[in-house]
Amino acid sequence: MNNFAIEASFHWAAVALYILGTALFAYALFFARPGAARWALWLTGAGLLPHSAALALRYFSVGHGPYMLKYEVLSSNTWIAVVMLLLFVWRRRDWNAVALLVMPVCILMMGLGLFSNPEARDLPPTLRSIWLVFHVFFNKLAVGAFLLSAGASVALLLRERGVKGRFLEKLPDAETVESYMIRFIGFGFLFWSTTIGAGAIWANQSWGRYWGWDPIETWSLVTWLCYGALLHARFFFRLRGKAAAWGVLACFLVSILTVLIFPFVFPSLHSAYFQ
Amino acid sequence: MKRSPSQALKNPKLILGEISAIGLVCAVGAVLPFALESAHFSGEHPELVRWVRLLGLDNVFASAWFLAPLVLACASLSLVVVQQFRRAAQSWPRRLKPEQFQKALFRAEFDRPAQTHASGGKASSGGKAPSAVEGQTTSVIHSKGRVFLLGSPLFHTGLLVVVLAGVVRALFGADAVMDLVEGETISPGPAVWNGQFPGYLARPISLNRPVVLTKVNSVLYPDGGLKKLSAAFATEGSGEPGNIEVAVNKGFRVDGTRLHVGSDFGAAPTLGWPDGQGGTAWEAVLTTDFGKGAWQGVSSEHNGLRAHVRTLVDAEGKASSETDVRIMKGSVLACAATLVVGQSATLPDGSKVTLGRVPFWIRLKASRDPSTALIYAGFALIMTGATIMFTVVRFDTCVLVTPCGDHERVVVALHAPRFGPLCRERFARLVREQGGVG
Known part of the structure; x- marks a missing residue:
């Protein structure tokens, strides 16, 4: 078996474990089996092992981090999101419902990556910079944090709509859910700011300018402004409940467009990493 | 109003x-x-x-x-x-008073057995239970995360500094670009640059002394993609070191101007055209990567003729000894030949086009940015401010103890201006520490 076959096997093993973990989360929450939730957590965590092995193998075979191609980018984004989710749910067991909302998105993201072209691509010299590592790593952290906030906002909306279900009953009260939702956005905002800052420093190193109004650069600013506006609305006008949750989902949509969709649509310096 | x-x-x-x-x-x-x-x-x-x-x-x-x-x-x-x-x-210096905890988000009142030790007065800090004196309410007010107060001001100051840096860059910054062939010299003065993009109040880019491009060093991947690229320069005149290297992501500062290179480079076969007066006009044809190690380019027009050249570059960045030259008159092929250095192709009118040396060219960019320190300061302030805003949770706690015979009446309150509900566990812990049920 060649390296890629082993890597693909690890990836698919991770997907299988994530699916099983999600199914167990669903079982635990819908049938009020708290013991199953613990197993779900372990099973999802176990999925990280083959996933990490696949990413490590990829690193050693291509000689660079997961910066190029949808295959690498989506797989590593999923890895970070799952790690963040598990760390949070491990500390806050009453938040298992968020795992049930976030894990399907992670599995979908991973699936999209695995069905795309995995052909290794060499790293051009402009991408050989420590600032690229910061830029990419913090972007992934930001996406993970925004995904968690979106999960919390969906849970909040379901509850506000009066959807009954055992899995929602386990969640803390609405005020606490909202506070965490905004806190995740705070972390995401911090990570996104770092992404923009590191990218600007790197751009200056490579092209002699911090900012060039490249479409993805500009959309990252738009995303940052959207979340900034949401935080201001929250702190100035006490934006709460449904309105806050919808605002979070709208901002999350903009961030996903910026990271995953627009690189395909607009010719950009950022397009290369994803095609 | x-x-x-x-x-x-x-x-x-x-x-x-x-x-x-x-x-x-x-x-x-x-x-x-x-x-x-x-x-x-x-x-x-x-x-x-x-x-x-x-x-x-x-x-x-x-x-x-x-x-x-x-x-x-x-x-x-x-x-x-x-x-x-x-x-x-x-x-910052303000201390909350017990009355200000009346409407705190978390507040609990309970009785506990009287403490055996007693000391008077107000305590000012610490998580220990306050000691009570009969008939006198004692309080412990504790503030944590006061640095939170600096988060928003620092963050917003950073934003202002970044905008200011942008304005300084737009007014006083300058950029320039030129395509340079090995052996060519950048003369002092702004006119030598192919493109000048000065800020509204800036002078154009100009070096103070001649700088010669001595060598373009490239390393390619087996599939022809660029792996490494750098350019060696020699400065003429006194002062600075004589040899400098500019690489991708590794610029060099000369006379206050930063020189840097991107990924644009290639072989530049030099063709000698008849100049119509019995002499030869030399032109370096800049080629660009067409994949699989092939580099192609088109010359400018000479008496209605253009040369399309194609050469191969190996993984060590060395050009092949042979260069394909196709001379076109409009869309009609006038002549085609594979030349080595020094060889000529004969044109339809009997004159010759000669292949001179095959050096490399590189696109050199120059920038002068007086806003660098400002922009770094701005980023640092933004990051510091945002980190404080979203990682520091500010809260104040108050414990009031009033002795009532053989027991004490205890009031525990926690006030958090932001992310209050996240302090629930902390409050429960505090209540437990004071002898209540958390």
Whole structure:
């Protein structure tokens, strides 16, 4: 078996474990089996092992981090999101419902990556910079944090709509859910700011300018402004409940467009990493 | 009630409007130029395209649509920053009084057995239970995370500094670009650069002394993709070191100007054309990567003729000894030959085109940026401010103990201006520490 076959096997093993973990989360929450939730957590965590092995193998075979191609980018984004989710749910067991909302998105993201072209691509010299590592790593952290906030906002909306279900009953009260939702956005905002800052420093190193109004650069600013506006609305006008949750989902949509969709649509310096 | 301009600028609704307006304009600026470039769009909606251009929306970042909300936002930001620092300075030393915990988010009252030890007076800090003296209420007020007060002012100051750096860059910064062939010299003076892009109040880029490109070093991947690229220069004159290397992501500063290279480079076969007076006019044909190690380029026109050249470059960045030359008159092939250095191809009129040396060329960029220190300071402030804002949770706790015979009445309260519900566990712990049920 060649390296890629082993890597693909690890990836698919991770997907299988994530699916099983999600199914167990669903079982635990819908049938009020708290013991199953613990197993779900372990099973999802176990999925990280083959996933990490696949990413490590990829690193050693291509000689660079997961910066190029949808295959690498989506797989590593999923890895970070799952790690963040598990760390949070491990500390806050009453938040298992968020795992049930976030894990399907992670599995979908991973699936999209695995069905795309995995052909290794060499790293051009402009991408050989420590600032690229910061830029990419913090972007992934930001996406993970925004995904968690979106999960919390969906849970909040379901509850506000009066959807009954055992899995929602386990969640803390609405005020606490909202506070965490905004806190995740705070972390995401911090990570996104770092992404923009590191990218600007790197751009200056490579092209002699911090900012060039490249479409993805500009959309990252738009995303940052959207979340900034949401935080201001929250702190100035006490934006709460449904309105806050919808605002979070709208901002999350903009961030996903910026990271995953627009690189395909607009010719950009950022397009290369994803095609 | 009439508001003063400064009050109006600090109005949260206006601030939110400014952020939204900038975001909207940025979104338009990121989308519209590409729509306008689309031939389909331009063909279908010529009237719309005319209006877009008329309103300056095709270059929105230099238009009033962008600059007006930005200026307004900076004015608001300046006032808000001053207000925030003032408020932080006032709040920093301020200690909450027990009465201010009446409406705290978390508050619990319970009785506990009287403590055996007793000491009078008010305690001021610490998580220990206050000691009570009969008939006197003692209080312990503890504040944590006061540094939170600095988060927002620092963050917003950083934003202002970044905008200021942008203005300094736009006014006093300068950029220039040139394609340089091995062996060529950058003479002092601005005219030698192919393109000059000075700021509104800046002088163009110009080096103070001649700088010679001595060598272009490239390493390619087996599939022909670029792996490493650098250029060696020699400076003439006194002072600075004689040899410098500029690589991708590794610029070099000469006379206050930063030189750097991107990924644009290639072989530059030099062709000698008959100049019509019995001499030879030499021209370096800049080739670019056409994949699989092949590099192609087209010369300028000489008596209606153009040369299409193609050469191979190996993984060590060395050009092949042979270069394919095809001389075209319009779309008609006039002659074709594979030449080695020194060989000539005969043109239809009997004159010859000679292949001289095959050096490499590189696109050299130069920038002069007086805003570097400002922009780094701005980033540092933004990151520090954002880190404080979103990682530090500020809260104040109050424990009041009133002796009542053989027991004590205890009031425990926790006040958190932001993210209050996240302090629930902390409050429960505090209640347990004081002998209550958390």
